[in-house]
Amino acid sequence: NAGVMQNPRHLVRRRGQEARLRCSPMKGHSHVYWYRQLPEEGLKFMVYLQKENIIDESGMPKERFSAEFPKEGPSILRIQQVVRGDSAAYFCASSPQAQGGNTIYFGEGSWLTVV
Amino acid sequence: KNEVEQSPQNLTAQEGEFITINCSYSVGISALHWLQQHPGGGIVSLFMLSSGKKKHGRLIATINIQEKHSSLHITASHPRDSAVYICAVRSSFGNEKLTFGTGTRLTIIP
Numbered sequence: 435n436a437g438v439m440q441n442p443r444h445l446v447r448r449r450g451q452e453a454r455l456r457c458s459p460m461k462g463h464s465h466v467y468w469y470r471q472l473p474e475e476g477l478k479f480m481v482y483l484q485k486e487n488i489i490d491e492s493g494m495p496k497e498r499f500s501a502e503f504p505k506e507g508p509s510i511l512r513i514q515q516v517v518r519g520d521s522a523a524y525f526c527a528s529s530p531q532a533q534g535g536n537t538i539y540f541g542e543g544s545w546l547t548v549v
Numbered sequence: 550k551n552e553v554e555q556s557p558q559n560l561t562a563q564e565g566e567f568i569t570i571n572c573s574y575s576v577g578i579s580a581l582h583w584l585q586q587h588p589g590g591g592i593v594s595l596f597m598l599s600s601g602k603k604k605h606g607r608l609i610a611t612i613n614i615q616e617k618h619s620s621l622h623i624t625a626s627h628p629r630d631s632a633v634y635i636c637a638v639r640s641s642f643g644n645e646k647l648t649f650g651t652g653t654r655l656t657i658i659p
Contacts, residue, residue: 467647469647478649482646542591545589
């Protein structure tokens with residue numbers, strides 16, 4: 435049973451380009467969470483999605499960032515017109531249902547560098 | 550003041566020493582997670598606690614809900630335990646997001 439799969443592991447983008455980060459949750463998991471880890475800072479919640487629904491996006495910047503989790507395929511975190519401050523590690527996590535009494539499984543992360 | 554505070558921020562110890570990392574939080578929670586992150590690496594969930602104590606191998610995690618405090622202990626520490634250990638809490642207000650401490654960087658010297 436494969437774990438949470440994220441790709442790409444490392445991504446370099448020039449300022450103004452778009453970055454797309456993908457996350458395939460563990461098999462049987464329908465809840466996906468995205469977190470961001472800025473250099474030398476702790477992890478911060480970004481968005482919580484279930485299949486085809488955004489449940490909580492209170493941690494997402496208001497502009498340039500969007501997330502989706504379609505019926506088929508991976509969850510996508512999209513950053514438009516990237517800036518240097520977007521350079522960070524982006525972690526995806528999944529759980530079989532609302533976390534509640536369930537543990538959460540993290541992916542290996544996607545490291546975005548904006549040059 | 551952060552909702553989740555960890556101490557110490559950095560810890561260096563000799564191989565074999567008993568390690569304790571502390572986490573204090575200021576909100577009501579439904580669960581607390583201890584996570585491990587190796588440099589440049591992914592995040593592994595070590596424990597999820599809502600009460601009491603859990604043990605897995607050389608790792609022990611405890612939580613005191615009344616005192617809003619949790620500890621992670623490592624017995625017979627080994628250089629491969631060197632990593633950042635992160636405490637994260639899930640609020641009892643029903644939302645699903647985790648709030649994280651800033652982590653404790655542990656280095657075990659052979």
